[in-house]
Amino acid sequence: MSRIDGRNNDELRPIEIIPNINKFAEGSCLIRCGNTHVLCTASVEDKPPRHVPEGEGWVTAEYSMLPRANRERSRRDISKLKLNGRSAEIQRLIGRSLRSVVDRKKLGPWNITIDCDVLQGDGGTRTASITGGFVAMMLAFQKMMENGQLSEYPISGYVAAVSAGVVNDVPMLDLCYEEDSNAMVDLNCVMDDQGRLIEIQGTGEGRPFTLEEQQKLVELCAKGIRELQAAQKKALG
Amino acid sequence: MSRIDGRNNDELRPIEIIPNINKFAEGSCLIRCGNTHVLCTASVEDKPPRHVPEGEGWVTAEYSMLPRANRERSRRDISKLKLNGRSAEIQRLIGRSLRSVVDRKKLGPWNITIDCDVLQGDGGTRTASITGGFVAMMLAFQKMMENGQLSEYPISGYVAAVSAGVVNDVPMLDLCYEEDSNAMVDLNCVMDDQGRLIEIQGTGEGRPFTLEEQQKLVELCAKGIRELQAAQKKALG
């Protein structure tokens, strides 16, 4: 039984990463995972937050959806004077994921802000943000190497992310919005390029799930992440 | 003496309007005026604000810049818990300009929200938002005609906008950021397709200006607006 868009159960949506989409940012890309489109920029500033030890660097992320990224228009955060709780959760995840492969001492004293703005959302915006955010960050590092702000790449690996889920009791990779809405279980993995976990977040949305299901979903994610990392490398040239 | 980008003094930057850029919005376009890129979406909802008489429609606009739309990253409004004063001013201008050609009784009872999100800003973002916002609105009206929400187009004319300014005592059309930074006088015009004014806003940024200068700038704008309206018509098919 094929999926709503005809993909196999272990198949990613078409992936496209357009680097240097923004004229001003030190690093940037537009990442398209099917109909999910996220604009990622990396900005280099010289003031890490206060809690960072003197001389070290930092990476932080902000995530937001444009009001009409979705099927229905949603009000802007500033109209409600509250950062959307979901956005707060997601941007913490993006930041943690990218920092996990960054050597903060080598990055010092620079502060990198990764902005992930969802232009159009069709499921998987948080994982697309991580995958695209990594590319934007690497492009900024390239520029910093060129202009002497860095003397070596302050990273220990590549990072990408994808989701998998159980729909009608069938495990599937990279759910689109319509699949996600019907998923019983939803699991996101962030991995490095040695297949190790950086983050795992799984939720039984319709029912609890077994350890076997969890393991199967992680395997699907691992496969997808290998392909996403190939796309990242291609975009980075 | 030629301009920084080689244009004549009465020449627009290259203009590009890509319609239907967003899969979900009832109307949308990406407008590019040189390096200024604005994503405009029109969303149709059925609840006009309370102050609107029963049965009439309404058009409102929201304007925002992505954090890295500019040379330096700026903090998001939600981080400061305050709507940027400049954004507040601009979105009021966009809304007024678009409403000026809308017949609110014919639009009733629909509420149209025009979101103008600046992806990249190189001067003239407010006028690009009006020009692009009109296209998004018209595309939404087309869709509403097709699905029977409207029985006739609720508009009385086309709207477009552009700026002109005095740089080194020379009047010029459609200032880019670098010209704008050095302008002594800056004037925005919003006009309909009969060459009448809808809005005029002029500011002596470096010095006061004479009525003759004001008149010259309006003439430059009128020329530019005719060309922008041709681009609008082409995008609308």
Added chain:
Amino acid sequence: MSRIDGRNNDELRPIEIIPNINKFAEGSCLIRCGNTHVLCTASVEDKPPRHVPEGEGWVTAEYSMLPRANRERSRRDISKLKLNGRSAEIQRLIGRSLRSVVDRKKLGPWNITIDCDVLQGDGGTRTASITGGFVAMMLAFQKMMENGQLSEYPISGYVAAVSAGVVNDVPMLDLCYEEDSNAMVDLNCVMDDQGRLIEIQGTGEGRPFTLEEQQKLVELCAKGIRELQAAQKKALG
């Protein structure tokens, strides 16, 4: 055909400027334009905002209406946790207008804050705020000259402002609230004492307007501004 309050079409409302209305502010006045009453104070502080070059001065303005300045009570901004969009727009206009005649180097390193609080509003509050705000600023400069904080007046001219509009197709000067509510076109001018424009903002509220109409309205404003500047000079002694 006479106006609602019996004035000629090119006639200002009665103007009254009471200087030094506030015991504590370095400069202050109460300006009454008919039934529009605005309390303007100028406060001298020693910390211009960060974006101002070291050693230079700055002038900024804040505008607010008391809750019962109008026919109906409006909620305070702090109850809604949002600065009123209209107030944001107006205070930017007041600040730009006053800065246009100020020599920021001569003013350095002082920061002047002009507070314009509308006690009663009957149309034309933004232009009354500019006219009265200029008087308050000048009174503060007088005091700074006397106590040695300034060695010369840091201004290049006088600033005043007024509106004109088209009501029932008739151009009229200085609209009161009831006229303003019925205006087809509304235009504000800020001018210096040489009759040059500092700001011009015109809006077709009910219909677009021609260049000829715009020109006629500017002429009406120029006449009114000459009279307002006479009143300013009288108040400044």
Added chain:
Amino acid sequence: MSRIDGRNNDELRPIEIIPNINKFAEGSCLIRCGNTHVLCTASVEDKPPRHVPEGEGWVTAEYSMLPRANRERSRRDISKLKLNGRSAEIQRLIGRSLRSVVDRKKLGPWNITIDCDVLQGDGGTRTASITGGFVAMMLAFQKMMENGQLSEYPISGYVAAVSAGVVNDVPMLDLCYEEDSNAMVDLNCVMDDQGRLIEIQGTGEGRPFTLEEQQKLVELCAKGIRELQAAQKKALG
């Protein structure tokens, strides 16, 4: 030993109450207690807050100082996005005090909002707000009687308020700012026209105080309040 402004220890500052100062409010006055000037308006609306039993009326108060009401300019609440804690405390006091003499059943279903905006503050702004707020409320009740919104006055007495304090161990009535700054004890009384207490708030600012001192201060307040109520009656005609 005379006071800083030559008054006797049991003497009020000159009191002036100008009724109907605002053209739009149902009731209003400007109250001047020496150099303390408060603009009080009473607005009649038809929606009491939700917690009020169906059919009953309500009185609420809001208190605010203009930015330059004081010796130094203070930032507006909206700039800090926080209602000043002191204002919050004071407006609760004003509301409670006025409600204490109002028959909410007779007032039903009207909601009265008393706005007390301090134009200039030289000590005693909260008590001046209560004294002036009562006058504004009564003027609104007069108007409601005239237009048939009320069939009888919904009050059981007159309310006025004043402070007294201990300065250099000497009890004094109606402290001005300079005395207040040096007071060891500060006590506010709100009383009705039968000399009964409605509110009493005393604070040992520099040292604790004895029951005898407290009693002496209440007596001073009682004397002052009788005089204030005479001024209220004169203003109400």
Added chain:
Amino acid sequence: MSRIDGRNNDELRPIEIIPNINKFAEGSCLIRCGNTHVLCTASVEDKPPRHVPEGEGWVTAEYSMLPRANRERSRRDISKLKLNGRSAEIQRLIGRSLRSVVDRKKLGPWNITIDCDVLQGDGGTRTASITGGFVAMMLAFQKMMENGQLSEYPISGYVAAVSAGVVNDVPMLDLCYEEDSNAMVDLNCVMDDQGRLIEIQGTGEGRPFTLEEQQKLVELCAKGIRELQAAQKKALG
């Protein structure tokens, strides 16, 4: 006629003060006055607010109720983005009361924050907060003496607080919630251990009250405060 819980009119509710309830705070206690339970912590930091003269110390208080401290759940302040007006008033009272016996020069340069969080509220939470807050502050001072941050106790006396009220025309000490809801008059006293007043706040909630009633309520409070101070001393060992 006995009270709802069988107490005499001049009898406190059972009082219990458990010191050192919090493992991390420099001083802390849980105070139980009948069914009113308040967790008080004192935190020592080294940065007094800016308005404090160099070298001096400061004491500030914050007060909050847990959402389900009461019969009905109330929304958190952060959900409404506004500090509850009542909380603002109460925390100002707690801070003033504790500072009244603190020698700010001897405390310098330390800043003490007293957090009073009401776990369960059955009337009298503000007075319980003062009584418990004083104990928490003293325990912090003990610790600061032990570790050398202070060389002498920076206090001039003990502080405790209690309320009294008139219910059915009968004066009673230490009202519980149900009595408080029916009180005609409610009066809070803060006193030192010499029976002198630090704060007095009385409100005629249902009717004005006479000076004789006020005096009787103060006497009841004085009796209760002596007993509360005995409980404080026992808790402090």
Added chain:
Amino acid sequence: MSRIDGRNNDELRPIEIIPNINKFAEGSCLIRCGNTHVLCTASVEDKPPRHVPEGEGWVTAEYSMLPRANRERSRRDISKLKLNGRSAEIQRLIGRSLRSVVDRKKLGPWNITIDCDVLQGDGGTRTASITGGFVAMMLAFQKMMENGQLSEYPISGYVAAVSAGVVNDVPMLDLCYEEDSNAMVDLNCVMDDQGRLIEIQGTGEGRPFTLEEQQKLVELCAKGIRELQAAQKKALG
């Protein structure tokens, strides 16, 4: 090699659940996991949020730390006007976890709010909140059964949660704060009483982790959760 507090690597901290700690809430408990103390209350109201289908019920959670729950005092959310991002993330997790075993149709039309307020935090506050929040919720359900608001228990299983982590390359159960600060990997599991996963969240804080490590941590959690569910059952009687 023993742990900092002498526990075995697969040993929980001492667990204590005191039911009915709050006099007013429909359900409540104080849960102590070692030095982590969380007060959990369940409040029953009759208005589920708007997005819930008519007739169904809902469970939502709020999480907050008292200012001095930690080694250093932190500012209250309301002082910063922002809900802490970490709190936003955690309360979403608590709500999802509890809803996963609730039958929303059987619960209809009631809305349950679970407030988890951390009185003292020593690691594991989010998992303690889930474990304690479930007990508070069940106690509320008991009460609703007794008073006829429910006719059957609207749950499909028990929910508890715990963390495990890798410290110095050794997997350990239920990290206290000091262990958590040094953990290389941190993983939280929420499970039902059949050993199935409801939520899993793992983070490589110091380094990526392998699938084997992840599996080992889940096993430790499963053991701990069985013991926690025994404690829940004991508390529920």
